[in-house]
Amino acid sequence: xxxxxxxxxxxxxxxxxxxxxxxxxxxxxxxxxxxxxxxxxxxxxxxxxxxxxxxxxxxxxxxxxxxxxxxxxxxxxxxxxxxxxxxxxxxxxxxxxxxxxxxxxxxxxxxxxxxxxxxxxxxxxxxxxxxxxxxxxxxxxxxxxxxxxxxxxxxxxxxxxxxxxxxxxxxxxxxxxxxxxxxxxxxxxxxxxxxxxxxxxxxxxxxxxxxxxxxxxxxxxxxxxxxxxxxxxxxxxxxxxxxxxxxxxxxxxxxxxxxxxxxxxxxxxxxxxxxxxxxxxxxxxxxxxxxxxxxxxxxxxxxxxxxxxxxxxxxxxxxxxxxxxxxxxxxxxxxxxxxxxxxxxxxxxxxxxxxxxxxxxxxxxxxxxxxxxxxxxxxxxxxxxxxxxxxxxxxxxxxxxxxxxxxxxxxxxxxxxxxxxxxxxxxxxxxxxxxxxxxxxxxxxxxxxxxxxxxxxxxxxxxxxxxxxxxxxxxxxxxxxxxxxxxxxxxxxxxxxxxxxxxxxxxxxxxxxxxxxxxxxxxxxxxxxxxxxxxxxxxxxxxxxxxxxxxxxxxxxxxxxxxxxxxxxxxxxxxxxxxxxx
Amino acid sequence: xxxxxxxxxxxxxxxxxxxxxxxxxxxxxxxxxxxxxxxxxxxxxxxxxxxxxxxxxxxxxxxxxxxxxxxxxxxxxxxxxxxxxxxxxxxxxxxxxxxxxxxxxxxxxxxxxxxxxxxxxxxxxxxxxxxxxxxxxxxxxxxxxxxxxxxxxxxxxxxxxxxxxxxxxxxxxxxxxxxxxxxxxxxxxxxxxxxxxxxxxxxxxxxxxxxxxxxxxxxxxxxxxxxxxxxxxxxxxxxxxxxxxxxxxxxxxxxx
Numbered sequence: 001x002x003x004x005x006x007x008x009x010x011x012x013x014x015x016x017x018x019x020x021x022x023x024x025x026x027x028x029x030x031x032x033x034x035x036x037x038x039x040x041x042x043x044x045x046x047x048x049x050x051x052x053x054x055x056x057x058x059x060x061x062x063x064x065x066x067x068x069x070x071x072x073x074x075x076x077x078x079x080x081x082x083x084x085x086x087x088x089x090x091x092x093x094x095x096x097x098x099x100x101x102x103x104x105x106x107x108x109x110x111x112x113x114x115x116x117x118x119x120x121x122x123x124x125x126x127x128x129x130x131x132x133x134x135x136x137x138x139x140x141x142x143x144x145x146x147x148x149x150x151x152x153x154x155x156x157x158x159x160x161x162x163x164x165x166x167x168x169x170x171x172x173x174x175x176x177x178x179x180x181x182x183x184x185x186x187x188x189x190x191x192x193x194x195x196x197x198x199x200x201x202x203x204x205x206x207x208x209x210x211x212x213x214x215x216x217x218x219x220x221x222x223x224x225x226x227x228x229x230x231x232x233x234x235x236x237x238x239x240x241x242x243x244x245x246x247x248x249x250x251x252x253x254x255x256x257x258x259x260x261x262x263x264x265x266x267x268x269x270x271x272x273x274x275x276x277x278x279x280x281x282x283x284x285x286x287x288x289x290x291x292x293x294x295x296x297x298x299x300x301x302x303x304x305x306x307x308x309x310x311x312x313x314x315x316x317x318x319x320x321x322x323x324x325x326x327x328x329x330x331x332x333x334x335x336x337x338x339x340x341x342x343x344x345x346x347x348x349x350x351x352x353x354x355x356x357x358x359x360x361x362x363x364x365x366x367x368x369x370x371x372x373x374x375x376x377x378x379x380x381x382x383x384x385x386x387x388x389x390x391x392x393x394x395x396x397x398x399x400x401x402x403x404x405x406x407x408x409x410x411x412x413x414x415x416x417x418x419x420x421x422x423x424x425x426x427x428x429x430x431x432x433x434x435x436x437x438x439x440x441x442x443x444x445x446x447x448x449x450x451x452x453x454x455x456x457x458x459x460x461x462x463x464x465x466x467x468x469x470x471x472x473x474x475x476x477x478x479x480x481x482x483x484x485x486x487x488x489x490x491x492x493x494x495x496x497x498x499x500x501x502x503x504x505x506x507x508x509x510x511x512x513x514x515x516x517x518x519x520x521x522x523x524x525x526x527x528x529x530x531x532x533x534x535x536x537x538x539x540x541x542x543x544x545x546x547x548x549x550x551x552x553x554x555x556x557x558x559x560x561x562x563x564x565x566x567x568x569x570x571x572x573x574x575x576x577x578x579x580x581x582x
Numbered sequence: 583x584x585x586x587x588x589x590x591x592x593x594x595x596x597x598x599x600x601x602x603x604x605x606x607x608x609x610x611x612x613x614x615x616x617x618x619x620x621x622x623x624x625x626x627x628x629x630x631x632x633x634x635x636x637x638x639x640x641x642x643x644x645x646x647x648x649x650x651x652x653x654x655x656x657x658x659x660x661x662x663x664x665x666x667x668x669x670x671x672x673x674x675x676x677x678x679x680x681x682x683x684x685x686x687x688x689x690x691x692x693x694x695x696x697x698x699x700x701x702x703x704x705x706x707x708x709x710x711x712x713x714x715x716x717x718x719x720x721x722x723x724x725x726x727x728x729x730x731x732x733x734x735x736x737x738x739x740x741x742x743x744x745x746x747x748x749x750x751x752x753x754x755x756x757x758x759x760x761x762x763x764x765x766x767x768x769x770x771x772x773x774x775x776x777x778x779x780x781x782x783x784x785x786x787x788x789x790x791x792x793x794x795x796x797x798x799x800x801x802x803x804x805x806x807x808x809x810x811x812x813x814x815x816x817x818x819x820x821x822x823x824x825x826x827x828x829x830x831x832x833x834x835x836x837x838x
Contacts, residue, residue: 343778389775421778430775434620437775 108513109543113578115202118184118569121161125181129163132173136211138162147206150199151192151253152458155539157200159186166211168286168294168325174207175323175569176292184569187319189230189261192253194460197318197538198261201573207323209260215239216326224283224300226328229260245331248275252446260324266316268534270446273495274367274402275332278315285311286326290565300328313560318536319571321564335367335402337409340438341417343429344393348471351395354425355467355495358399361416365409368400369495373474376448376489383454384447389440390428397426397494398445448491448500456486457508461501461520464530470499473523477501480519484512498533521547537575545577554580605812611680612810621657624706626664628766630773631736632704633665640738641702643667647694649687651675655789662784663776669789670694674801681803683712686794688720693797695725700761702743707732707765718765728758732767 129137138144139161148157165171178185186204200206209230217226223245227236234254237247249262251269261267263285266278275281284299297311314322345351351371358366374394380386390396403409413431420426432438452458465473474490481488485503492500501520505512521531525547532541532548545554558580561568606613621629632644646661648654649672658669672690674682695703708715722729730736734753735746747754748767776784794801822828832838 342775387772390777417778418782421782426778429778431778431781432775436623 108510108517110196110517110540112201112539113573116184116568116572118204118572119182120203121183121205125177125183126161128177129161129174132170133163133165136164136166138164144206147188147191147208148199150194150196151256152194152453152460155196155199155201157186157202157204159200159203159206162206162208164208164211168212168288171207171212171288171323171325172292172294174292175288175290178205178569179291179567182567182569184572185323186571187260187264187323189258189264190232190253190256192257193261193265193538194462194535195532195538195540197265197536197571197574201539204572209258209323209325212260212325213258218243218245219300220245222300222302223331223333224328225331226284226298226300226326227259228326229258229263229324231259233257233259233262240331241334244334246334248281248329248332249278252449259327259329263315263324263327264317264319265536266534268493268496268498270368270370270400270493272493273369278329279312281330282311282315282327283330284328285314285324287314287322287324289322290567290570294325295322298326298328302330316536318538318575320561320575321570323570333404336404337402337406338367338433338438339401339409339413340432340441341397341399341401341413341429342389342432342441342444343397343399343420343426344390345395345397345425346393346427348395350425351397351494352468354397354420357420357423357425358416361419362399362401362412365401365403365412366399366495367402368398370398370445370492371494372396372398372445372448372491373471373489375487376451376491377444379451379455379487379489380444380447383451386444386447389430389444393427396444398441400442445491448489452487452489452502452504456504456506459503459505459513459516460535461499461503461516461531462492462533462535463499463501463520463524464497464533465499465524465527466529467494467497469527470494470497473499473520474501476523477503477516477520481512481515484509484515496533524548539574542573542575543577605810609809609811610807621660622706622709622711624708624710624766624768626706626773627768627770628704628706628764629661629664629666630771631764631766633774634771635736635738636665636667645670645698645700647672647691649674649682649690649794651679658789659784660776662787662789663781664774665780666787668787671789671791672797673791673793678801681805682801683803683805684714684716684720685804686799686801687717688724689799690794690797690801691717691721692724693799695721695761697797702760703727703763705763705765707767718763722763725761725763727761727763729763729765730756730758731765733764734767734769736764736770 126137126139141160144159144162147162148159149155163174165174175185177183184200184202184204185207186198186200187207187209188198189209191198209228212228212230213232213235215225215227215231215236218224218239220243225236225240225245225247232255233247233249233251236259237250237254240246248271249267249269250271251257251262251267257267263278263282268277283301284297285295286298287295289295295310314324343354345354355369358369373396374392377388377392377396381388401409401413410433417426417429417431420429430441432441463473470492471490474488478485478488481503485505487502487504489502489504490499491502492498503512503516521544524531530548531544535541537545554577557576561576605611629644629646632641635641636644644666646658646666646669648658648661648669650657651674655669655671658666658671662669672694691703691705694700703718703721705718705721707718709717718731719729721727730743730745730747732748733745734748735744737744739757741760743758743760743762743764745756745758745764747756748769820831822831829838
């Protein structure tokens, strides 16, 4: 490994220069800091606080062995309830250790682990890639850079190779080669994920599906769309709308996200309430496994009970079990009549009662029920200059109805609104029936994420809770954080029991992070909620899986991963917790 | 202007969502089946201005008028929800409606203005489906009233109106007498969202239906549409690998 040592010493030289510039550099190999003299460590401690990735290096400076022992005690051996609850003191103690570090240093479990011993890319490897992907093997750092950084600009990898295949065959050849050479691969779609799962951690080769954007077939009788994994969701929507259909899912990132990525992360979105999750609407997948084998499960049948339904395993697997190359999905008809209502409520209890009323009076035409709080509205007004269409209220609801008969829907909506107003569940509201106004009302919900990015550094939490407790977490978090946070907002798919809790601060603040976590996860676990409702685990949340899943289940996941990807080359460091690594 | 009645016109127009505009196979017009009717955006601005003037207590009453088939009543309801006091629906349907143009509408408006003794007519500057930009001007001419078109600012001063008009060269400030016709341009105001309490109240406001004949207006058209066709298809572009290729291609196309 002398070659490695030589490269590392060059990197050491470079890294010291970078540190002195306090740059947000890409992660460094762990041995780098072991080579650094102890007196430098105090200087670096200040610099290191600024760089999330370098926290892993801090662990090296401290007693690394002590820390690894404490994480080893993490797998809850004996606890009596299915999930971590406040009564499981033992488990909580070890998870707190996870957050604090056995020696008291503040190392976050969302930071990256050490680089696993994958091989590094050589000239021969590049020659091979260039042979099968002429002109689509990208090594120019300026061109690779955007794929190294996530949408939130919160994590950065140091990959030097970006591959852009156009066919499943090319993907198969790439993976087969990488598997034999022990090269790690990071599959990437639209790179809109929010948990750092779409970008490399170290030098994994980025396998982009962006050029695999062909629509293969659309059956206008059954409504089944078959397309390659790199098709952008919005483009699929436009294609379908011309043919009187729509995609069964819709999210704010639709202009950039790709269907393969949506399936790999089991994306939820704004229409889940009506059309269900991808586990129901995806009829078939074509995948390439870690060894390059092409698994053709691309069926277009609505019903097929022949053997184990393998595709379910890959939906939501976040690129760790296989690379999705084609999808067949069942699409609903485009509704003839869409109405959007924007309502204001005084209390969350009233909001919930409005939801009940909605379900009973709008019933089958209800297609979305979203909420945002007054803090969100303030951010929209301030940062995006979007005006409030109604008077100021503590809570706002966006309700969408979709149906096949405008008169019938209008009547139902009118009855619902009349009832909501007369029983004072709702204090104000407005209705939109035309395209432009509908878009305007939806943008108030869809652009909250964007408004938050203008408010400062955002800590994002995507939690599933029992519906009646959703806002309690936001109020408790506000009380808990006090003045430490700039804004604490809550919004999301209240109809699905899914809260998006966001905390902003002027800049990255480790003290604030320590106050938020593990408070938010413990709170969630105490209600048996999910610490990641739809965003997935990716890099940032992989170690929190035990808050929502039993250790036996996680162990079985590890077995499946080992079976399908023995060398672990597919999207390493993501989704499964560190203490499961082989 | 204390005891005057204002009339505000709302034009129902077809609201198309691209790329769904399709020419009828016989080239006589555009397919309108299943396409939503909604209020013309400029007319919305006109209604908003009228309601604003009423809220400032400068005018007494806002009447919303629409000419068209039964669905036009919905457009009037929207105006009522925004703050208009009552509505008049001039029932024109079928072939008559397809051929209804600015001249016929302006005759109807002129008749209504006399009947209602209105002092001010506020319209949108043009409808977004036909882009005629003629109704306001014709109405003023028929009534022999002054007109302030493309208004981006309106203020009442005694019994005169100060107007700022948007013209090619910039902004023109004029002062006109009442009664007058004003047509609204984009920057006059931002129409409010009709809020629920007002939508509920609007259901109780009156809409009266009249026929053009009742007003003594003949709606036969003096224009005949000869043909409607789609614009030429946009040609696909071409990608070239090098600058040399680009120059060669440009020379071939005779552009260089």
